[in-house]
Amino acid sequence: MTLHHPLRTVVLCAAIALLGACSSKADRIQSGLDKGAEYVRLADWDKANVEMRNVLQIDPKNAQAFFLAGQISEAKGEIQRAYSNYSKAVELKPDHTDAKVGLARIYMLAGRLADAEKTLSEVLSANAAHVGALTMKAALTARQGDPVGAMAQAKALAEAQKTPVIDVSMLLAGLHANQGNPTAALAVIDSTLKAHPKNLSLLQVGAQITANSTDETVRRRAVDFFRLATEAAPKNIDLWNAWAIHHTRLNELDLAEAVLRNSVRAQPDDSQRTLALLDFMGSRRGKDVAEKEFLAAIAAKPKEAKLRFGLVNLYRNSNRTADAHRVLQEIIDTGKDTPSALTARNLLAADLLAGGKVAQARALNDEVIKASPRDGAALVMRGRMLLSDGDARSAVIDLRAAAKDQPGSPEVAAL
Known part of the structure; x- marks a missing residue:
């Protein structure tokens, strides 16, 4: 059947529109995945989560979105949710090896070592050179009580790479640190940072190793690692709080307070940062000082209920029940x-x-x-x-x- 010209035009336009719609949908999905991956790199978990939810609304069976959602959940300590997301990614795409490695990691965290080993074997049978699986295999060896064997595997894996691989380096550094050799651990971190100078995971591991060291020379480097990490991911409140805790443990209270105030300046709309500062003031500077800080913060943000609840807790801890009830009544009256x-x-x-x-x-x-x-x-x-x-x-x-x-x-x- 030959279509008349007007009808052919309509069909052609419809086909072009359909192709455009498909292309637009695919573009939105890819854009969301790319943005989500970048937010994961920056440890901006809330924004990464939003991107994954958006992708899954468009394509509820997108395996990569579930994989990234698993990474987000794992980083937030939501282990059961991470397990569900990694499992869904594998269900939708059985050859998604990175998701299987994620599952193996969850199994290891849960103490299900046999399941972790089985899952890694599946990955390595398909790709014997999969660096992520080999890294996890070395970590599993350490978990099974063979740190010497784990060290040998990690060193061999690191030497086989043309450029340092972040996960391999972090494992190797961790093994050195566990053996009481922070100098060797930092040498691995420093070497890898030359290839990946702003990698947040490396900076976090460096901060953790140096902050926990009993060697004062090593420990002095913690501040530099924390500074670089917060510059790389200023929205990550956990980094700022860990930095402040480091100074608090050393009784460097002025430095701890300065870090918390800088944290607030980095994200002034994040009430959790203000609360972290105010809690510090209450426990380290005295409740009277903390009360003044709370009242000033509430005056600046009168609609922020979290600050008022924080003041309630301060009054309760100070046995000022009447004042606590007064603030609760204010929240009721305004809310x-x-x-x-x-x-x-x-x-x-x-x-x-x-x-x-x-x-x-x-x-x-x-x-x-x-x-x-x-x-x-x-x-x-x-x-x-x-x-x-x-x-x-x-x-x-x-x-x-x-x-x-x-x-x-x-x-x-x-x-």
């Missing part, structure tokens, strides 16, 4: 039915209940449940009050509802 206001009601109600003011506690509890019927903390509290009233049947209903959202909660189980 209405926001999550922070509901949390404040729960905290205030718990204090009132502990102080024998049952009617006031019950009124606050009713407000929370009215605004959020499945609020776990409120349901547990109402369950407690119902038990005290002798209404065990109604209490069990509340506690069962709370248990659905808080499986394994010791508090719920105890009641």
Whole structure:
């Protein structure tokens, strides 16, 4: 059948539009993967997570996105989630060797050494020269109680590379450090940094080795490693906090405070950084100094509830219960039915209940449940009050509802 010219034009335009749409979709996926990988390199886990969620919304069966999500979860210490993501990547793409190496690493962390060995064998049977798998095999050898064998494997692997491989170097440095030889460990790190001068993982390992060393000459280098690491990843709060802890352990409180203040300057909108500074002030500079800092921070960011909750904790730790309750009431008054206001009601109600003011506690509890019927903390509290009233049947209903959202909660189980 021959199409008339107008119809041919319509079909051609539709085909071109479809190709354009497919290309645009593929471009968005690749862009998300590239951005996510870069955020992983910078240890900006929140942004990396957003990119992976976006990719998986477009393509729910993208193996590489699940692999990167596994790396993100692993770095955040979310081991079960990392395992799920790596497993999904392998399910979708059985020959995804990097995901299998990630699985082997999770198995090793969980003490499932036989599973780790089996998974690595699968990778190496397909590619005997897979550097990641060989690195993990050396790490597994060390975990199995053979540090000498692990060192031999790691050295042979490092010598076989034309340019230093980051994971191999980190393993080799770690093995040297575990043998009490920080000088050799740092020599490996320094050599690899020449090829990868801004690699965050290398800088972190260097900071960890030097900060934990009992050799003062070695330990003095920790500051340089921390400085370079925070310059490479200024959004990584863990690096800043580790740096401050290093100075605190050495009783270098002025330096620790300076690091925490620089952390706040690097990301002024991150309230967790401000809280880290204020917690330090409370524990090291005195509660009066910390209170002034808290009030100044709250004045600068009056809508930031986390700062007010931090002040509540300071007052509680100072046995200033009335002041703690006053701040909680301020959060309630300004927040209405926001999550922070509901949390404040729960905290205030718990204090009132502990102080024998049952009617006031019950009124606050009713407000929370009215605004959020499945609020776990409120349901547990109402369950407690119902038990005290002798209404065990109604209490069990509340506690069962709370248990659905808080499986394994010791508090719920105890009641």
